[in-house]
Amino acid sequence: MSYSVDLRRREVAIEGAPEIHLDNKKLSYMPQQFLRYYHTRETVEELVLDIHYDEKFPIFVCEDSSGIYIQVGVISYDNYIPLQQQPCQKIIYGRKWRVEPELPTSEII
Known part of the structure; x- marks a missing residue:
C-alpha cells in the first residue's frame, strides 16, 4: 500500500486509511486519527x-x-x-x- 500523502518521519498510516484529495488535486490529506506516531x-x-x-x-x-x-x-x-x-x-x-x-x-x- 502506498500513499502520495507526505507523511512526516515517524508517522505511519494504519491499514485501510483513507486519503482525501483536495480541490486543487495537487495535494492530498490523511486525517490524523488514521496515523500511528513513533516520535x-x-x-x-x-x-x-x-x-x-x-x-x-x-x-x-x-x-x-x-x-x-x-x-x-x-x-x-x-x-x-x-x-x-x-x-x-x-x-x-x-x-x-x-x-x-x-x-x-x-x-x-
Whole structure:
C-alpha cells in the first residue's frame, strides 16, 4: 500500500486509511486519527525547527530518564532580582512539557 500523502518521519498510516484529495488535486490529506506516531527526540526537534518563533522565546527539545520533553525559554530579566542589579537579560526556563512517543504531531505543534 502506498500513499502520495507526505507523511512526516515517524508517522505511519494504519491499514485501510483513507486519503482525501483536495480541490486543487495537487495535494492530498490523511486525517490524523488514521496515523500511528513513533516520535523520538530527533523527530520532535525536526518539528520545532520547522516552526518560526520570536527569538526571545527559544524552544528546547530534550530527553531525560522519563522521556522526551519540550521546554520554552524566555530571554528576559529575572523577576526575583531587582532590575538595577541585573546587567543583562538571560534565559529564564519555563515548565517542561512531556511528549509521549505516540502523541500526534499536531498536538506537539
